[in-house]
Amino acid sequence: EIVMTQSPATLSVSPGERATLSCRASQSVSSNLAWYQQKPGQAPRLLIYGASTRATGIPARFSGSGSGTEFTLTISSLQSEDFAVYYCQQYNNWPPGRTFGQGTKVEIK
Amino acid sequence: EVQLVESGGGLVKPGGSLRLSCAASGFTFSSYSMNWVRQAPGKGLEWVSSISSSSSYIYYADSVKGRFTISRDNAKNSLYLQMNSLRAEDTAVYYCARDPEATAGTIFDYWGQGTLVTVSS
Numbered sequence: 001e002i003v004m005t006q007s008p009a010t011l012s013v014s015p016g017e018r019a020t021l022s023c024r025a026s027q028s029v030s031s032n033l034a035w036y037q038q039k040p041g042q043a044p045r046l047l048i049y050g051a052s053t054r055a056t057g058i059p060a061r062f063s064g065s066g067s068g069t070e071f072t073l074t075i076s077s078l079q080s081e082d083f084a085v086y087y088c089q090q091y092n093n094w095p096p097g098r099t100f101g102q103g104t105k106v107e108i109k
Numbered sequence: 110e111v112q113l114v115e116s117g118g119g120l121v122k123p124g125g126s127l128r129l130s131c132a133a134s135g136f137t138f139s140s141y142s143m144n145w146v147r148q149a150p151g152k153g154l155e156w157v158s159s160i161s162s163s164s165s166y167i168y169y170a171d172s173v174k175g176r177f178t179i180s181r182d183n184a185k186n187s188l189y190l191q192m193n194s195l196r197a198e199d200t201a202v203y204y205c206a207r208d209p210e211a212t213a214g215t216i217f218d219y220w221g222q223g224t225l226v227t228v229s230s
Contacts, residue, residue: 034216036154043204043220044154055218087154094214095168100154 002026002093006086006101012109019075021104023088028068032092035064035073038103039084047086048073075106083108111135111219113205118224125195125228131188131205131221139163139183142213145190147201148223157203158190162211173199195228202226 003026013019023033031051036044046055048064051071061076075082088101117129131143145157158179159168167179178191188205202225206217 032215036217038154043222044217045220046216046218049216049218089154089216091215097168097170098156098214100156102153 001097002029002090002099004088004090004099004101006088006104008104009102010105010107012107013078014109015080016077017109019078019082019106021073021075021086021106023066023071023073023101025069025071025090027093029090029092031067032090033064033066033071034089034091035062036087036089037082037084038087044087078106082106111207113207113219113221115203115205115221115224118203118226120227120229121195122230123196123228126191126193127195127226129190129192129203129205129224129226133186133188133205133207136207138181138186140211142166142208142211143181143188144206144208144213144217145179145188146204146206146217146220147199147226148204149198149201152201155201159208159213160188161213166213168213192226195226197228200226200228 005024007022033051035048038044052064063074085103085105091098112134114132142161144159160179176194180189202223204223205221207219
């Protein structure tokens with residue numbers, strides 16, 4: 001099973017600042033990597049797929065990069081609605097499964 | 110507008126059974142694979158099971174294999190998860206999620222609001 005490791009666990013950022021979240025795979029997943037945002041009490045929302053393609057309706061301040069085993073989600077200028085938990089997910093090793101990282105919480109500094 | 114609405118969660122004793130349902134609307138249900146993803150309280154996301162658009166391909170996480178059964182009824186635009194031999198560690202919010210591919214195995218592009226399953230004596 002491919003293990004996805006996200007860092008840091010918690011990121012404290014001031015509104016308007018840039019946030020950089022990392023995701024590492026235990027083996028190459030090519031560009032088969034997605035990012036999701038989850039706010040408290042809500043379902044996850046797809047942000048990025050194919051490592052760098054924004055999903056429908058996602059603002060341009062969200063960008064993804066990377067391939068192989070190292071990936072980054074960047075939020076260029078944090079808005080109040082961006083404080084949430086972010087998960088990466090690989091879909092290269094299918095079947096047997098799709099695996100998620102443990103999440104990075106972006107909180108207000 | 111794509112909508113996924115789960116139902117059927119609740120409190121069940123260890124060893125018991127529960128059947129979850131997911132009603133889909135706003136898209137051609139029969140063209141997409143569907144999934145169940147769960148989230149234990151305060152924890153991260155865990156993929157549980159997938160079913161292809163025509164039910165030809167079905168997959169389970171090792172943690173639920175042999176206990177859970179996924180199915181769908183394309184005529185009713187509905188997805189199901191039959192959960193047997195439930196354990197305390199199955200306690201979670203269960204989300205229904207769509208996969209944009211017919212054969213399953215990629216991303217989860219739309220999610221329902223989730224239904225809570227609590228396994229406790």
